Amino acid sequence: MTATEFRLTGQLGSSGFADWVCHRARVLDLNGWVKPDGSEAMTIVVSGPEPLVDAMEMACSLGPMDVWVERIDRHARALDSLPNGFHKL
Template identity: 60%
Template sequence: MTAIEFRLEGDLDAASFPDWICHRARLLDLSGWVTNEADGAVSIVVTGPEALIDAMEMACSLGPREVLVDRIERRPHGVPAALNGFHKR
C-alpha cells in the first residue's frame, strides 16, 4: 500500500472538480480525500497500489473540460490509519 499527496494548480474553479476527483478515485478503488486549498489549489491524498495512483495522476492531469491543470506536485505521504473510501474534506 502506497500513499501519495498531489497538489494540483491551474484553473481549478469548477465547483464539480472535487466530485469528479472522488468519482475517478472510487472507479480506481483508491482511498483518500480531496481538499480545496485557500490559494485555489486542490490537494489530494490517495492510497492504493502504485499503478492505480499513477492512473489517478494521469486522470487529474487531463481533468474534466471545465478545468485546466497546469501543474501537479507529487510527494510521498504517510499511509493514514483506518482509511476507508474516498471523500471530500
C-alpha cells in the same frame, strides 16, 4: 501507512472538480481524500497500488473540460490512517 499526495494548481474553479476527483478515485478503488483550496489549488491524498495511483495522476492531469491543471506536484506522505473509501474534505 504510506500514501501519495498530489498538489494540483491551475484553473480549478469548477465546483464539481472535487466531486469528479472523488468519482475517479472510487472507480480506481483508491482510498483517501480531496481538499479544494480555493479556485486555483487542490490537495489529493491517495493510497492504493502504484499503477492505480499513477492512473489517478493521469486522470487529474486531463481533468474535466472546464478545468485546466497547470501543475501537479507529487510526493510520498506518511499518515497514521486513511479513511476506508474516498471522500471530499
